[in-house]
Amino acid sequence: MSGKRVTFKNFWLAILxxxxxxxxxxxxFYWPAGEALYWAFTLEPPFGGEQQWVGWQNFETVFxxxxxxxxxxxxxxxxxxxxxxxxxxxxxxxxxxxxQLAGYKVYRFIYFWPYAVAAPAVGLAFRFxxxxxxxxxxxxxxWFPGLWNPALDGFDAMVLIxxxxxxxxxxxxxxxxxxxxxxxxxxxxxxxAMDGAGAVRRMRxxxxxxxxxxxFFLIVINITDSFVNSFGIVDITTGGGPARATDLMVFKIxxxxxxxxxxxxxAAQSLVLMLMVCALTFxxxxxxxxxxxxx
Amino acid sequence: MAxxxxxxxxxxxxxxxxxxxxxxxxxxxxxxxxxxPSGCGKSTLLRMIAGLEEIDAGxxxxxxxxxxxxxxxxxxxxMVFQNYALYPHMSVAENIGYSLKIMGIRKAERLERVxxxxxxxxxxxxxxxxxxxxxxxxxxxxAMARAMIKEPQVFLFDEPLSNLDxxxxxxxxxxxxxxxxxxxxxxxxxxxxxxxxxxLADKLVVMNAGRIEQVxxxxxVYHRPASLFVAGFIGSPPMNIMRVERATPGLARLASxxxxxxxxxxxxxxxxxxxGIRPEDIELVAPGTPGAMEMPVEFVEELGAGHLxxxxxEGAEFVVALPGAIEVVAGGRLHMRFPPEAxxxxxxxxxxxxxxxxxxxxxxxxxVREFA
Amino acid sequence: MLPVxxxxxxxxxxxxxxxxxxxxxxxxxxxxxAAAFLDYVASRAEVEWMPxxxxxxPITNAAFRHMQETGFYSRPGFAGRETAITSLTFTPPNExxxxxxxxxxxxxxxxxxxxxxxxxxxxxSVQQALDDAxxxxxxxxRRFEQTMRGRQLP
Numbered sequence: 001m002s003g004k005r006v007t008f009k010n011f012w013l014a015i016l017x018x019x020x021x022x023x024x025x026x027x028x029f030y031w032p033a034g035e036a037l038y039w040a041f042t043l044e045p046p047f048g049g050e051q052q053w054v055g056w057q058n059f060e061t062v063f064x065x066x067x068x069x070x071x072x073x074x075x076x077x078x079x080x081x082x083x084x085x086x087x088x089x090x091x092x093x094x095x096x097x098x099x100q101l102a103g104y105k106v107y108r109f110i111y112f113w114p115y116a117v118a119a120p121a122v123g124l125a126f127r128f129x130x131x132x133x134x135x136x137x138x139x140x141x142x143w144f145p146g147l148w149n150p151a152l153d154g155f156d157a158m159v160l161i162x163x164x165x166x167x168x169x170x171x172x173x174x175x176x177x178x179x180x181x182x183x184x185x186x187x188x189x190x191x192x193a194m195d196g197a198g199a200v201r202r203m204r205x206x207x208x209x210x211x212x213x214x215x216f217f218l219i220v221i222n223i224t225d226s227f228v229n230s231f232g233i234v235d236i237t238t239g240g241g242p243a244r245a246t247d248l249m250v251f252k253i254x255x256x257x258x259x260x261x262x263x264x265x266x267a268a269q270s271l272v273l274m275l276m277v278c279a280l281t282f283x284x285x286x287x288x289x290x291x292x293x294x295x
Numbered sequence: 296m297a298x299x300x301x302x303x304x305x306x307x308x309x310x311x312x313x314x315x316x317x318x319x320x321x322x323x324x325x326x327x328x329x330x331x332p333s334g335c336g337k338s339t340l341l342r343m344i345a346g347l348e349e350i351d352a353g354x355x356x357x358x359x360x361x362x363x364x365x366x367x368x369x370x371x372x373x374m375v376f377q378n379y380a381l382y383p384h385m386s387v388a389e390n391i392g393y394s395l396k397i398m399g400i401r402k403a404e405r406l407e408r409v410x411x412x413x414x415x416x417x418x419x420x421x422x423x424x425x426x427x428x429x430x431x432x433x434x435x436x437x438a439m440a441r442a443m444i445k446e447p448q449v450f451l452f453d454e455p456l457s458n459l460d461x462x463x464x465x466x467x468x469x470x471x472x473x474x475x476x477x478x479x480x481x482x483x484x485x486x487x488x489x490x491x492x493x494x495l496a497d498k499l500v501v502m503n504a505g506r507i508e509q510v511x512x513x514x515x516v517y518h519r520p521a522s523l524f525v526a527g528f529i530g531s532p533p534m535n536i537m538r539v540e541r542a543t544p545g546l547a548r549l550a551s552x553x554x555x556x557x558x559x560x561x562x563x564x565x566x567x568x569x570x571g572i573r574p575e576d577i578e579l580v581a582p583g584t585p586g587a588m589e590m591p592v593e594f595v596e597e598l599g600a601g602h603l604x605x606x607x608x609e610g611a612e613f614v615v616a617l618p619g620a621i622e623v624v625a626g627g628r629l630h631m632r633f634p635p636e637a638x639x640x641x642x643x644x645x646x647x648x649x650x651x652x653x654x655x656x657x658x659x660x661x662x663v664r665e666f667a
Numbered sequence: 668m669l670p671v672x673x674x675x676x677x678x679x680x681x682x683x684x685x686x687x688x689x690x691x692x693x694x695x696x697x698x699x700x701a702a703a704f705l706d707y708v709a710s711r712a713e714v715e716w717m718p719x720x721x722x723x724x725p726i727t728n729a730a731f732r733h734m735q736e737t738g739f740y741s742r743p744g745f746a747g748r749e750t751a752i753t754s755l756t757f758t759p760p761n762e763x764x765x766x767x768x769x770x771x772x773x774x775x776x777x778x779x780x781x782x783x784x785x786x787x788x789x790x791x792s793v794q795q796a797l798d799d800a801x802x803x804x805x806x807x808x809r810r811f812e813q814t815m816r817g818r819q820l821p
């Protein structure tokens with residue numbers, strides 16, 4: 001916070017230097033967002049032409065639709081379960097590597113890889129692995145016939161996309177948790193061991209409170225990511241089904257807008273999602289800001 | 296009885312062996328200090344006793360139980376860390392009482408015991424503070440209190456005083472010693488500071504390069520160093536070392552050709568050896584005295600109670616400690632005599648002490664003078 | 668062809684799949700280009716190529732007849748494909764069996780899919796699912812009607 005601020009003497013040079021970045025941000029964020037804002041208050045013919053101003057009608061339609069609330073509910077369920085899973089596993093792996101269990105150098109290196117895999121690729125891999133008839137997991141159906149079928153069972157489908165999303169987020173969480181754990185002086189954890197605390201107790205009483213800022217940061221990132229970046233996985237694995245069991249908000253926006261060609265309805269939903277993510281981030285950062293930092 | 300018995304203990308990190316088979320007995324009630332330069336394996340040894348490092352080979356037993364496979368919490372040891380290792384998010388009271396909380400002791404009893412221990416180390420008024428709000432000395436006390444509260448049989452100290460300023464260090468030294476007497480357990484204290492080691496130890500263990508060089512009382516180690524390493528490491532300034540050849544019986548020839556009367560020389564077989572003499576054991580004689588050694592004075596370090604005269608003798612740096620009453624100036628010459636009973640003999644190759652003979656007493660009578 | 672229940676009359680099956688549209692309001696040159704493209708797509712060689720490399724039916728009667736004459740449907744690997752045409756042309760299409768053209772048809776179709784999934788997975792009765800699909804479809808049509816207000820559709 002008290003670091004020296006680098007200032008440019010030449011104001012116009014500074015403007016010139018940030019212009020390319022501003023141009024990108026404008027082209028790919030502000031412009032589409034502005035367009036969506038306009039569409040949300042109009043009825044937009046799918047193949048162009050005169051739009052009509054309809055005020056709040058699109059929002060009223062969205063909020064009056066029980067299927068929209070279904071997708072909100074599914075999104076929340078998805079976000080919270082995949083966040084909990086991804087953070088739990090990330091923390092577990094990070095604590096293994098932090099304790100330098102055998103082979104930790106290799107794990108430290110390879111655990112990060114899943115994060116580099118694009119969501120549709122993750123979806124495709126999970127679709128094959130978890131295919132009920134031919135996938136790796138189909139063995140379950142040999143032992144317990146009909147137990148696993150994400151094409152028919154909404155719960156299985158939700159489990160599938162939660163697993164896929166958590167898998168791709170574990171790597172990110174792992175790296176941050178590991179950095180957090182390694183910033184805690186080793187002797188502090190050792191003092192805990194001398195005081196009689198086992199590994200789990202030390203994690204709960206000493207390490208977790210000390211990496212609380214990292215922890216809350218990751219909650220924000222994970223939940224936001226689950227809301228926004230889940231499209232690729234849903235599209236490839238379940239397509240929102242069966243019977244809308246995995247119809248997440250972001251997927252519904254896509255199917256209403258680009259498949260159903262109802263841009264206005266999709267734009268209204270995008271705005272709601274955007275405000276939701278903003279609010280979530282705001283609340284969580286306020287919470288994080290208030291956390292005591294120890295040095 | 297909390298004896299700590301260490302048998303052929305080995306530790307390696309990858310291919311680097313840092314502890315080469317150590318045997319050591321620390322008996323109940325001992326205050327043992329492990330002294331050595333940094334990287335000699337002394338902290339590693341302590342951490343193996345504590346259970347914070349695995350023992351690669353050999354055995355450690357505490358109170359009659361082999362502890363190799365036991366978790367730290369099962370060994371009955373408490374430890375004070377170099378950087379105190381206090382829990383920054385807990386108050387002083389929570390820090391001290393954490394081990395009791397883990398043992399599942401009720402809050403009322405916990406607070407009572409915390410208060411009692413805090414009283415001993417003088418922290419009653421700071422129980423609600425966070426470690427960040429304490430001074431170095433106070434943090435040190437919290438660390439001590441945290442170790443004491445479990446009433447352990449074994450206290451381990453890992454250079455606990457090195458982060459304190461000189462004055463506080465002396466004070467804490469006395470307090471640690473007092474505490475040891477009061478609690479009556481076994482203490483193992485690791486340090487690289489020889490003054491700390493000499494003043495605290497009942498049993499002084501000098502380590503070098505993963506091996507024990509010598510075990511003894513501080514007096515024994517000072518007066519009869521077992522090796523050239525110990526001779527050079529203990530004592531400030533360190534012992535002067537000279538190369539000599541055995542000449543005619545009872546005579547040692549120095550590199551320059553000068554000779555020293557030394558009857559004890561005949562008891563050892565080696566012909567090439569090292570002689571050592573402590574700076575404070577050297578006597579001054581009148582110029583022209585037969586057998587007197589002469590050294591040009593390069594400079595003089597004034598210490599108040601005395602001074603250290605530096606010069607070059609027999610092609611090596613040489614230091615003589617003199618009482619303050621004697622006037623010496625740089626550029627002058629010193630005429631010295633080496634009392635034969637004050638000379639230490641070492642094997643030139645192995646560096647081990649050669650004579651089993653007693654070193655004459657009455658020389659500085661074992662009091663270690665702190666030149667610092 | 669799939670069997671039908673006894674006492675039910677078999678009708679032609681519904682046509683589906685991709686379609687090409689030429690939108691209004693373009694220049695003469697653009698329409699000429701579009702016409703040339705449609706001619707190309709409907710040429711016999713093109714129409715015959717598509718069923719040969721995919722499972723689609725030929726889209727002109729001329730091409731179908733030609734393929735029959737040249738023995739396409741009796742060649743191993745292609746035999747039986749004429750069943751699709753038999754099914755599609757079983758009866759002359761009536762009001763309920765001809766191809767569907769609806770506003771926001773893809774939305775309606777996806778609602779229908781979801782409701783049918785709900786029926787197949789036992790979450791709803793078939794009647795309930797179909798009723799819901801109708802209700803959802805009507806809502807979508809109302810929005811389409813409002814969006815296209817004042818426009819004459821060809």
